[in-house]
Amino acid sequence: MAAVYQALHRRVSSLACRLHSTYVRKMRYLNQLKEDDSLCRQAQTSGTFYLFHNLSPFLQKVGKKYLVPQLSAAETRQILGKLQEAEQWMEKSVLIGCSDEHRPHFALDLGALDKSVIEAELQGSFTDLRKALFVVDRKDSPLLASAQSLLRWHDSHQYCSRTGQPTEKNPAGSKRVCHASGVTYYPQVSPVVITLVSDGSRCLLARQPSFPPGMFTALSGFCDMGENVEEAVRREVAEEVGLEVESLRYSASQHWPFPSSSLMIACHALVGAQRAEISLDTLELEEARWFGLEEIVEGLKREPSSSKQDDGSFLPWFPPKQAIAHQLIREWLQQQSA
Numbered sequence: 001m002a003a004v005y006q007a008l009h010r011r012v013s014s015l016a017c018r019l020h021s022t023y024v025r026k027m028r029y030l031n032q033l034k035e036d037d038s039l040c041r042q043a044q045t046s047g048t049f050y051l052f053h054n055l056s057p058f059l060q061k062v063g064k065k066y067l068v069p070q071l072s073a074a075e076t077r078q079i080l081g082k083l084q085e086a087e088q089w090m091e092k093s094v095l096i097g098c099s100d101e102h103r104p105h106f107a108l109d110l111g112a113l114d115k116s117v118i119e120a121e122l123q124g125s126f127t128d129l130r131k132a133l134f135v136v137d138r139k140d141s142p143l144l145a146s147a148q149s150l151l152r153w154h155d156s157h158q159y160c161s162r163t164g165q166p167t168e169k170n171p172a173g174s175k176r177v178c179h180a181s182g183v184t185y186y187p188q189v190s191p192v193v194i195t196l197v198s199d200g201s202r203c204l205l206a207r208q209p210s211f212p213p214g215m216f217t218a219l220s221g222f223c224d225m226g227e228n229v230e231e232a233v234r235r236e237v238a239e240e241v242g243l244e245v246e247s248l249r250y251s252a253s254q255h256w257p258f259p260s261s262s263l264m265i266a267c268h269a270l271v272g273a274q275r276a277e278i279s280l281d282t283l284e285l286e287e288a289r290w291f292g293l294e295e296i297v298e299g300l301k302r303e304p305s306s307s308k309q310d311d312g313s314f315l316p317w318f319p320p321k322q323a324i325a326h327q328l329i330r331e332w333l334q335q336q337s338a
Contacts, residue, residue: 049105095173138321160183189263194219205329222262302316
């Protein structure tokens, strides 16, 4: 009986610790801000703000580093003082997180303001998100990506799809409501499979015409309605390179803001070495080919700026560390090395 009591006590104690952890407190506080409009408006007066201009985040270059400045509410109001009805502009912000000390973070798009005026005053620049994600610190990349996705969603969902009437954002930006129909809209993400195909000794990488010269990456595609991840991987590999997947395993996932808001579901797929001849879908891809171990090692070392050769062609290079495709390639390399 004493043993049962001790086991029960340990479970209760463990649960209490988890409930009072920093992470749990943060998540519950953020949920409160999403549900309590007055609490969220109050938080906007003490929170920090990440600025965007037409969905491009504001960065400051210090030496060789690019920083993502967090402006206080007072500093943000000073910028908004250049517009009329500054408080209404604060209402356009969206909640994107908070610090361990419960200082909320908001994102605000100032597309209606003169970009050059803000850049001059804050001594920085609004940078295209695709470039920004690969130059800022790795801890800032997910925050910028989720912020832009949420701002983009609000911009494209200002009207109800049923009634055509305007929808209204709640202060946190976690939903929009059509008061004419009573319908509530929530931000959604689209599942995308990204797959590194291997035949056991080589891995397959491909490129689209829109890619930067020389860049190769893993195959990817949106999941169709009704598909599970396994079915989507097998279909995409068959469609794009004409290969049949024999087995696959899940690796990890990553939010990706392009083309709107996607959840990248990363997998490794194995195809038979005897049936590894590529049949390219030229509507989707410009090129796809097998890479051996040495080519992968060299490609991971290569920078985009150093990939151009004297004859004008480009040596292969791969997505940077912030992209989940890079992780897939690294995992394959580690497996081969082992």
